[in-house]
Amino acid sequence: MSEGAAKGFGKKPEPKEERRKFQAIKGTRDLLPPETALWNRVEQAAQEIFASYGFGEIRLPIFETTDLFARSIGLETDVVSKEMYTFGDRDETSVSLRPEATASVCRAYIEDGMQQLPQPVKLYTIGPMFRRERPQKGRYRQFYQIDAEVLGGSDAPGIDGELIEMVMMFFERLGLEGVQLEINSIGDKQCRPKYVELLRAELQKVKDQLGPDSQRRIETNPLRVLDSKLENEQKLIAGMPHIADHLCEACAENYRGVKKELELRGVKYRENWRLVRGLDYYSRTTFEITAKGLGSQNAVCGGGRYDGLMELLGGPPTRATGFAIGEDRLILSLQETGQTPAPPRRDVYIAWMGTKVYATAIRAARNLRTAGFSVELPPVEQKFGKALGQADKLGARYALILGDNEVSSGEWTLKTLADGTQQKLTEPQLLDFLRNL
Template identity: 45%
Template sequence: MKTLQAVRGMNDILPADSALWQYLETKVATLLAGYGYQQIRMPIVEPTELFKRSIGEVTDIVEKEMYTFDDRNGDSLTLRPEGTAGCVRAMLEHGLLGSGVAQKVWYTGPMFRHERPQKGRYRQFHQIGVETFNLTGPDIDAELIVLTARLWRQLGLQDAVTLELNSLGSSEDRARYRDALVTYLRERFEQLDADSQRRLDSNPLRVLDSKNPDTQALLVDAPKLADYLNDEARAHFSQLCALLDAAGVEYRINPRLVRGLDYYGLTVFEWVTDRLGAQGTVCAGGRYDGLVQQLGGKPAPAVGFAMGLERLLLLIQTLEQVPAELANQLDVYLVTVGEAAQRSGLQLAEQLRDDLPQLRMLVHCGGGSFKSQFKKADKSGAPYALILGEQETLEQTIGLKPLRDGGEQEQLAWADIAARLQQLL
């Protein structure tokens, strides 16, 4: 019988890797709690129409990348390719945007896009997303950027990432700019790459984001979006830059930064790195003030971002910023030899867990000789072994053996174990 394997581009996260995932997720959750953000959890399957209306029917995501299927009722459903649309749907469905109350939420989980799998880009990938609603000023845009800058410092990545900023202005600004850009590019249509030629009719702003060097060369003399911004959009962007300057956050204005989703307007930003080859963006977002109304709600300002966990983890590993303590997932390995020791060991282990809630202890299961158990204790990576045999059980003592530094074994009374472990760990 053929051995079954995971779907291409959808990867298992094995026990040896999960500690680093938990480390990153905990860092982000703790940081966001410190800024007053609350977690929201949404389904991974949504009505297909949600993404057509939010992301845009002529985007690559909707046209080519979504996992879409009809369920048994004939309804078209899609595995979520991103989180913002589902978050807005949830906020509207549960009436959380009424009365102009500010909302700050975050979520985490898998997203799905049918792309060509490559390092740092998979068909099932994981994101942490942050969304805010009913806040209009550039101060909340700045807060999102400042908190991500703090995260990079906490992870030791601050020297490997660069912030890129742009303003897309209002929908009217983009419409006027789109006309000027299309006029310019049509005169040079034959010089565009095939993908940009296709986008010229469906989504011309995405031509600015082309990775083709010849197309990028054509864009050097193209009209600039900044020249088409209204006074309000200019003021918003200027104030954002002033806030970031005051906070000491360095940035580069990138006039070709447009993002890949139709719902963005005003502020857009990306944190990029040159340490991962082609997969350079590790966190990106911006304003989407029109999306709530677009999905059936009353107009509400909104801004957010998403960060890709696989790429962040890859960057942490590439820069050798994995905390040393993650290499060892155990503090103690409890060896029990004999039936009486096994019974007492289970009881003793539970008492230690009551006394030391943070203790990471593996109690040997499956029997075996002292020698075989001790070999497993040594291979476990734990710095200490507790040894409980028949004699120790009778005397209500236990051996404490250092496994890493060649130290001498101690004999302790059961009542003294917790205090001694607390000293050592």
């Protein structure tokens, strides 16, 4: 081991911490069986469905230079200004654990020359993100996102429509309950600034009736005031101008197109003119999907179009749209509505006794496993009654009984745990029998 690798450990004297209990860092957690089976099921479904829409998987670094995120997400956003895990690398460059995936996908698109591929390029990625927030229900400091992006090509509403259809299809396949899609258009570089000014002016008129947070946002980000949940602000906000009435013709046309696309695809949506996304790079269509059983952090998916981002990152002008699913929340919702995975089972538990049969037991286990069965082979000899007890506790379907009698006669005993019946089978018969279930 190099000296450098050891640096930083055991530096400060630790007086009397001999029996220190280690625990996971705040906001992080272990995912254990059987819950991990549910995670796998979700990720497999995503892979299958996304593949059917022509998406390929991209695997990305978990950390990047800090300015990639600062540039794309926006310096003023909470995510960048106070929630990133940022540290200096050995050579002083500032790097950050990724708080989301879109910036990295765009970086990769440019860096790996994906403009050369047939457009649009459709990518998805699944993995952990990091944000230093106060944990609560459905919110962790390390959380998982299932992310999909459509890069390049046109801004045809069909692209947004298909993307949204895909998530909805995914949720439906999983049996997610209480799914609600909300959409909005927040305009583009042409029309949004004008609307923001108008909104700011209107908000100024009622400034003294707003709370301190909203007052501050009149200057920093008026759109966010629309997001406020404060009871006494609702009436005022309801009277504010709607962005839909102030979109430029191109944006308005595009928004109509997206809604038409959703209707064509039978996707139910609700328009929410107050839906504003928190990340700077969004433009035009934005959407959010909520589901049942989630507490106050109830968005399982958020996304939208970000046509200007690629240029901002030094790439060619490239249209793009995408979404991120909060996998932790998705799974939470599935669990809250009763989708609990069964604990792992064994097909066959091998109850062997007598050192003479051990070799046979090992061979049987290997052959059964090769044939695709889940097999438990106790590593030491046990009392017979206990072995069956273990088989029972592990939820095994069959117990393969191997003792002197079986080995000498060549007729093995297979016991069905559910009803207690037994049968004698030769080794080839056993495999046949199990295969034909």
